[in-house]
Every structure is written in C-alpha cells, then in structure tokens.
Amino acid sequence: MTGPRLEIDLEAIAHNTRVLVDRLTPVGIRVTGVGKSSLGSPTVAAAMLRGGAHGIGDSRFENLRRLYDSGCTAPLTLIRSPLLSQVEQVVRYAGTSLNTEPVVLDALSAAAEAQHTTHDVVIMVELGDLREGVAVSDALALARSVSRRAGLRLAGLGTNLACQCGVVPDEQNMAVLSRLAEEVEQHCGPITTVSGGNSANLAWALSGADTGRVNDLRLGEAIMLGTEPLQRTPIEGLRQDTVTLHAEIIELQDKPAQPWGAIGQTAFGDQPPRPGTGTVRQAILGLGRQDVDPDGLTPPAGATILGTSSDHLVLDVSDLGLAVGEELAFGLNYSALVRAMTSPFVTTLDR
Numbered sequence: 468m469t470g471p472r473l474e475i476d477l478e479a480i481a482h483n484t485r486v487l488v489d490r491l492t493p494v495g496i497r498v499t500g501v502g503k504s505s506l507g508s509p510t511v512a513a514a515m516l517r518g519g520a521h522g523i524g525d526s527r528f529e530n531l532r533r534l535y536d537s538g539c540t541a542p543l544t545l546i547r548s549p550l551l552s553q554v555e556q557v558v559r560y561a562g563t564s565l566n567t568e569p570v571v572l573d574a575l576s577a578a579a580e581a582q583h584t585t586h587d588v589v590i591m592v593e594l595g596d597l598r599e600g601v602a603v604s605d606a607l608a609l610a611r612s613v614s615r616r617a618g619l620r621l622a623g624l625g626t627n628l629a630c631q632c633g634v635v636p637d638e639q640n641m642a643v644l645s646r647l648a649e650e651v652e653q654h655c656g657p658i659t660t661v662s663g664g665n666s667a668n669l670a671w672a673l674s675g676a677d678t679g680r681v682n683d684l685r686l687g688e689a690i691m692l693g694t695e696p697l698q699r700t701p702i703e704g705l706r707q708d709t710v711t712l713h714a715e716i717i718e719l720q721d722k723p724a725q726p727w728g729a730i731g732q733t734a735f736g737d738q739p740p741r742p743g744t745g746t747v748r749q750a751i752l753g754l755g756r757q758d759v760d761p762d763g764l765t766p767p768a769g770a771t772i773l774g775t776s777s778d779h780l781v782l783d784v785s786d787l788g789l790a791v792g793e794e795l796a797f798g799l800n801y802s803a804l805v806r807a808m809t810s811p812f813v814t815t816l817d818r
C-alpha cells in the first residue's frame with residue numbers, strides 16, 4: 468500500500484461500542500453508531516453492530532447507500548435534515564431521518580408514496596445549541612402533522628447539543644426533551660425513539676441522573692476515538708488507539724533549527740515560530756493539508772511537528788533513528804480523522 472494510509476482497528480471499535488452499550492443499557496438507552504467519520508465503511512458499521520449498536524446513523528445518504536449496497540440490514544438513519552433535492556435517495560436508503568421542515572416532510576411523503584414504502588420521521592427540537600431543531604413550542608404541532616402525511620410515520624423526537632455552540636447536555640435540557648416526548652405521546656400515541664444527542668451526552672447519561680424518556684444516543688466520536696467531545700478527554704475503559712495515520716518520510720536531513728532571510732507569510736498564513744537553536748534532524752513526510760488537518764495529529768513519541776503546507780509535514784525527529792522511506796504513525800482527533808477519511812489521497816486499511 469502506498470501513500471498516506473489510515474489503519475482502523477475494527478476490534479477496538481467493536482470494544483468501544485460494547486463498553487458503551489453495556490453502560491447505557493441499564494439506563495434504558497440504546498446506541499445508534501454514527502459512521503460518518505468512516506465514510507460509511509461497511510466493516511466499521513459491522514464492528515459497531517457486533518459491539519451491540521442498535522443501528523447506524525450517518526449525515527450523508529451516499530454513506531447510507533454504501534451500507535445498504537453492502538447488504539447491511541440494520542436500521543439506517545439519516546442524522547442530518549434531508550436535502551429537499553435528495554428526498555428520493557433518503558427514502559430509498561434510510562429507514563428514518565431527522566427532520567425540522569414541513570416542506571421536506573411533504574417531499575418525503577411524496578417520495579415514500581411513489582416508492583410504496585413508509586419512512587420514519589424523528590422531529591428535531593432546538594434546546595439551545597442553535598443548530599438544527601424546531602422551537603419547543605412548535606414541536607408538538609409538527610410531530611402531530613407527520614402522520615397526517617401519507618407514507619410517513621412518527622418515530623419520535625430528537626435533539627442535538629454541543630456541536631455548534633458547545634451547549635452541554637444536562638438534566639435541565641434533557642428533561643425538556645423528556646417532557647415533550649410525553650406530551651407528544653399523549654396526542655400521537657406511542658413513539659419508539661427519543662434520541663437525546665451525541666457523544667457529548669455521555670457524561671449526563673452516565674452521571675446517575677434520571678435519563679427520563681431518552682432511549683437513544685447517536686455516538687460517533689466516543690466509539691471511533693474513545694474520547695468525549697466537550698473536553699476531548701479519553702473515556703475511561705475505551706480504547707483511543709482505534710485509528711492511526713501512517714505516512715512516509717520523503718526527506719531526512721540535518722538543518723538549522725531557525726530559517727534565515729526576511730520573513731513574510733507562509734503558504735497558509737502565519738505559522739508559529741519554529742522552536743530551538745542549533746541543528747535539528749528534520750524529516751519531511753509525504754502528508755499535508757490536502758490529506759489531513761495537521762492540527763489534529765499526535766506525532767509519535769520523540770517527534771515534534773514544526774510545520775505543514777499542502778503536501779509536506781515537517782518534523783523534528785532528532786531523537787529517533789529513521790531512514791527515508793520509513794513510515795511514522797500518528798494519532799488523530801475528530802477533525803483530522805474526518806479530513807483524512809475524505810481525502811482522495813489517503814487509503815484506508817482495516818486491521
């Protein structure tokens with residue numbers, strides 16, 4: 468295999484899912500494994516399902532189609548509001564989607580009727596993070612309107628916090644969702660899904676607080692990286708060595724620690740000054756901003772990142788005995804993982 472390469476440890480992903488499922492089951496919460504950071508990889512989804520995930524969620528219908536075409540029979544949920552221009556594909560490849568717009572519900576209804584099928588709808592509620600969701604005061608009316616549309620069924624309610632403004636899921640905002648779920652059930656009959664949020668909800672869910680009617684969390688980062696997104700700290704008992712990025716040394720030379728000549732901007736604006744004095748053993752890797760978000764990389768012990776441009780990652784490797792052609796392995800945060808996974812220059816290998 469050549470070029471930068473992501474290696475995914477499927478056992479680690481199954482392990483992380485299993486640990487989270489085991490902790491959440493006693494509080495009545497199932498796990499929807501979110502595969503968007505793996506581009507809908509069927510093997511990653513299979514590892515999540517092996518670990519006990521109830522189904523798979525993804526923000527792109529293209530990734531759900533990849534799973535569907537691979538023969539995945541688990542429940543598939545589109546976790547971003549459907550594009551009005553993609554409702555046919557959404558109904559074809561997702562059993563459920565998260566929604567806020569009446570006009571999109573109309574279009575989903577028409578698409579479901581045309582395909583002689585029923586599409587499940589989760590109404591998303593705004594609880595303060597100011598991304599997707601209808602106002603609490605509008606949620607009941609929109610929920611009631613779902614089953615008045617042919618081809619649609621109300622699965623339940625959901626919300627999403629932390630992603631846009633960093634609003635923390637807590638007992639107050641989750642209780643609002645639970646109360647709303649009860650109100651909706653009084654008017655619409657039993658609902659199957661109250662989806663409380665993402666990996667940022669884990670601290671709340673496992674705090675011993677009353678989790679109320681919430682019975683589903685959509686978990687991506689916690690499974691894929693073993694970290695929680697509010698402080699980006701490792702979650703105890705989960706593996707953080709799930710995914711590594713491998714890249715090859717293309718130049719290895721002793722260079723002065725400091726540049727010389729008048730200094731202006733670099734290819735990507737101002738870079739922090741290089742540290743150190745004297746001479747460093749400098750390695751250049753065939754890896755750059757076209758492949759990964761370099762700010763989200765954790766270099767191997769003994770190596771320090773000095774700078775990056777489109778196609779070069781420059782490191783001080785003075786403490787390591789290396790050779791041109793050898794590879795270095797990096798840990799990734801969520802941003803680096805998503806960028807590497809979506810770069811056409813980076814290949815993916817399951818371990």
Ligand SMILES: *Cc1c(COP(=O)(O)O)cnc(C)c1O
Nearest residue numbers: 501546627665666685686687688
């Ligand atoms: C990405 C996403 C998730 C998963 O978030 P993580 O923090 O990775 O667990 C859940 N819900 C929605 C709507 C998302 O877009």
